[in-house]
Amino acid sequence: MAHLTSRRGLLFGTAAVSAGALLAGCTSNESDSDDAAANDRPAADDKPGKKVTIGFAGPQADHGWLNAINENAKSRAGSYEDVTLEITEGSNDTAQQIGQIETLINKKVDVLVVLPADGKALTQVGLKAMRAGIPVVNLDRIFNSPQAYRCWIGGDNYGMGLNAGHYIGEQLKDKKNARVIELAGLDNLELTKQRTKGFDDALKNYPNIEKVARQAAEFTVESGQAKMAQLLQAQSKFDALWNHDDDQGVGALRAIEQSGRDDFLMVGGAGALSAFQAIKKDDGVLKATVLYPPTMAASAIDLARALGQGKGVSGLAEFEIPSSLTLYSAVVDKANVDQYMSTGFK
Structure with a gap:
């Protein structure tokens, strides 16, 4: 034709x-x-x-x-x-x-x-x-x-922070004066700002929870370890940590292990295979990660x-493909980790 x-x-x-x-x-x-x-x-x-x-x-x-x-x-x-x-x-x-x-x-x-x-x-x-x-x-x-x-x-960067905040909020909703901290990514990126805003907006639904510290890392293992070590030294007591990125989370977990502390829960971000495996094993602080699916x-x-x-x-009924598609930032924890294991990246 x-x-x-x-x-x-x-x-x-x-x-x-x-x-x-x-x-x-x-x-x-x-x-x-x-x-x-x-x-x-x-x-x-x-x-x-x-x-x-x-x-x-x-x-x-x-x-x-x-x-x-x-x-x-x-x-x-x-x-x-x-x-x-x-x-x-x-x-x-x-x-x-x-x-x-x-x-x-x-x-x-x-x-x-x-x-x-x-x-x-x-x-x-x-x-x-x-x-x-x-x-x-x-x-x-x-x-x-x-x-x-x-x-x-x-x-969905905003949705990623939002869902991380709601997951942590639900885990701590019955705890008085709960304290959370945030290990963000590169602060000069708009996506980092959106993730933090979503997280903060979700926590507004839980008046018993206060975010007491935030530290920006660089989406690398090395920066995750260094910045997490600083947070651990500065914060003697907190109940939950949200880490924006599972790659820098590898370093964060090293710092946590070196500190000997396990009195809080951790939520990651992105969907690395190592995070899924740790969530499934369930013998450490990492309890969930919020997807940013590759x-x-x-x-x-x-x-x-x-x-x-x-x-x-x-x-879909339309003749054309959509002009935009925003993916959902699902929370992966022990209950559904097997479903997502094949999508985990190394």
């Missing part, structure tokens, strides 16, 4: 025909479900369809969660016969990542998935891709302009494939 409009026109909403009608007419392998047929709408599925080349520009894997992002993307792409993944060497250097993305644009990939080193700094290259007719799936760190991406998918990279590949094949999302 001849396209009635350009790819650029579709991306920016200037098509002369409805995107839904065009996608329905041009899809090579529509879903066989009665629901999809009834709506005359192609839905994403696992059956091989139109071949799609996805360009992936991710981060430098210098942190467990970031490495898991890259691995989830590669693994998901490899599970599809109709997907070819053009993956760049991960970089935290803005100029280098812009160059890598421009190379993918010049290769004329069908769709781009980008986790920017700096969302603000990479907004222009996102716009460049969109204007070239290449839809962009913006992963987690958001571009400054919604015109720079077709779909954003990422974690599986979002696999879902980004799913969305990119659907875009490349002109499909919607199975289970």
